[in-house]
Amino acid sequence: xxxxxxxxxxxxxxxxxxxxxxxxxxxxxxxxxxxxxxxxxxxxxxxxxxxxxxxxxxxxxxxxxxxxxxxxxxxxxxxxxxxxxxxxxxxxxxxxxxxxxxxxxxxxxxxxxxxxxxxxxxxxxxxxxxxxxxxxxxxxxxxxxxxxxxxxxxxxxxxxxxxxxxxxxxxxxxxxxxxxxxxxxxxxxxxxxxxxxxxxxxxxxxxxxxxxxxxxxxxxxxxxxxxxxxxxxxxxxxxxxxxxxxxxxxxxxxxxxxxxxxxxxxxxxxxxxxxxxxxxxxxxxxxxxxxxxxxxxxxxxxxxxxxxxxxxxxxxxxxxxxxxxxxxxxxxxxxxxxxxxxxxxxxxxxxxxxxxxxxxxxxxxxxxxxxxxxxxx
Numbered sequence: 001x002x003x004x005x006x007x008x009x010x011x012x013x014x015x016x017x018x019x020x021x022x023x024x025x026x027x028x029x030x031x032x033x034x035x036x037x038x039x040x041x042x043x044x045x046x047x048x049x050x051x052x053x054x055x056x057x058x059x060x061x062x063x064x065x066x067x068x069x070x071x072x073x074x075x076x077x078x079x080x081x082x083x084x085x086x087x088x089x090x091x092x093x094x095x096x097x098x099x100x101x102x103x104x105x106x107x108x109x110x111x112x113x114x115x116x117x118x119x120x121x122x123x124x125x126x127x128x129x130x131x132x133x134x135x136x137x138x139x140x141x142x143x144x145x146x147x148x149x150x151x152x153x154x155x156x157x158x159x160x161x162x163x164x165x166x167x168x169x170x171x172x173x174x175x176x177x178x179x180x181x182x183x184x185x186x187x188x189x190x191x192x193x194x195x196x197x198x199x200x201x202x203x204x205x206x207x208x209x210x211x212x213x214x215x216x217x218x219x220x221x222x223x224x225x226x227x228x229x230x231x232x233x234x235x236x237x238x239x240x241x242x243x244x245x246x247x248x249x250x251x252x253x254x255x256x257x258x259x260x261x262x263x264x265x266x267x268x269x270x271x272x273x274x275x276x277x278x279x280x281x282x283x284x285x286x287x288x289x290x291x292x293x294x295x296x297x298x299x300x301x302x303x304x305x306x307x308x309x310x311x312x313x314x315x316x317x318x319x320x321x322x323x324x325x326x327x328x329x330x331x332x333x334x335x336x337x338x339x340x341x342x343x344x345x346x347x348x349x350x351x352x353x354x355x356x357x358x359x360x361x362x363x364x365x366x367x368x369x370x371x372x373x374x375x376x377x
Contacts, residue, residue, distance in 0.1 A: 036371045037120065038113040044364035045112020046105045048356045053104060054097035055352030058084050060203050060309055062345030084348070100203040103215050107195035111188050116364060119184035119250055126176045172258075177251040185246030189239055194231040196238070198222070200312045226315060234311030237326045241304040245297045252293035253361060260285055286365055287358040294357030298349060303342035305349075306333065 049056070061084065088096050189196075198218045205211060212218040222230045260266045261279050271282035281289065307329045314323050324332060333341045367373075 033373060034117070036373045037368075038117050040364055040367040040371060040373055041116030042109040042113035043367050044116070044360045045108040047363045048360035049104050049108040050098075050101060051359050052352040052356040053101040054085070054088075055348045055356075056104070057097060057099060057203055058088065058348040059345040059352060060200060061088075062348065100199055103195065103199040103202055106215070107192055107199050111192040111196075112360070114188040114191055115184045115246065117184075118187050119180050119246075122180035122183045123172060123176065126180060127172060172254065174251050174255055177254045178247045181247035181250030182243045184250070185242040185244075186239060188246075189242040190235070193235055193238065194219075197231060197233065197312050200309060230315060233315055234308045234326075237304055237308035237311055237329075240326075241301045241308055245301045245305075248297035248300060249293045249357065252296050253289050253357075256289040256292060257281060257286075260289065281365070283362060286362045290358035290361035291354040293361075294353040295350060298346075298353045302346055302349060303330070306342050306344065 085097075092099065198215055201218060202212060202215065212221060226233070260281060261270065266285065269282065269285055271280040272278070307326050310329050310333075311326060314329075330342065337344065
């Protein structure tokens with residue numbers, strides 16, 4: 001009798017212990033999935049940034065050209081795309097095209113990791129809010145469904161089920177993608193902005209007249225000379241660029257991806273997963289969708305990017321009384337160079353963005369597949 005009583009009292013303890021172990025296991029699994037997802041985003045951004053580093057450096061130099069150029073140093077800069085590449089290689093060799101790329105990768109890895117992670121999870125959160133639960137099945141409906149034994153009805157039901165599952169899992173409103181992309185851009189930008197500012201300053205230094213001896217020295221001097229506020233110089237214009245840029249990029253990429261996977265026009269180009277049988281974009285379609293999304297977002301936000309670059313380096317090149325607000329920067333550029341002065345450097349930027357965004361999405365999708373990451377699960 002006492003053994004039976006002891007067994008009964010131990011049962012709830014074992015149940016609670018099993019429940020705690022199960023929760024701990026689920027928590028560990030979720031943490032591992034999050035870590036893998038962050039890693040995929042970081043690798044994707046770093047790879048894309050390194051591949052396109054020469055175009056990135058040339059774009060920044062064009063954007064700040066009139067701010068740092070005077071009669072004394074005018075020959076150090078170029079007025080055309082070909083001359084720009086030529087002068088960079090002439091002064092520092094081929095390696096100079098990747099000057100500051102180490103800092104860029106240190107910035108890009110956490111930046112892209114946070115960006116993709118926030119986007120995927122925001123998308124999941126917003127999708128759950130929009131999801132409408134189906135009403136429960138009544139007993140009469142259940143009997144009616146069970147009575148449909150013909151092959152025609154069964155085939156039709158299967159088609160409807162597949163269509164419903166496809167619609168639920170693969171399609172998301174454009175507004176939802178836009179909001180998720182905006183949130184991702186905002187959080188990643190604020191978290192990693194000091195690295196972005198240091199990268200820009202290192203990239204725009206004159207050869208032989210460097211103000212900083214490297215990234216660590218740059219952080220130390222900015223902290224001493226400008227304080228913490230100096231690390232966030234130009235943050236406003238940067239958010240004005242990053243938020244719509246990523247919102248548009250994710251929206252265009254996601255919408256194109258859904259269209260390509262759904263449209264029979266791309267049937268022979270799509271790839272089919274051998275295990276699940278689900279259609280995939282494959283290398284070329286992912287590259288094309290990524291390139292298109294990057295081009296659209298760049299064309300719309302590039303003028304704000306020019307202003308933010310100039311804001312980031314003006315503390316280094318101008319006296320305090322000569323420094324301008326973002327609005328004054330934009331006005332000054334248009335007065336001196338016209339409206340298209342805000343698009344100075346667009347050519348190397350597009351040459352950078354098309355392979356960069358394409359490479360980033362290709363690498364992200366590939367690493368997710370290799371590590372078996374499903375962020376939307």
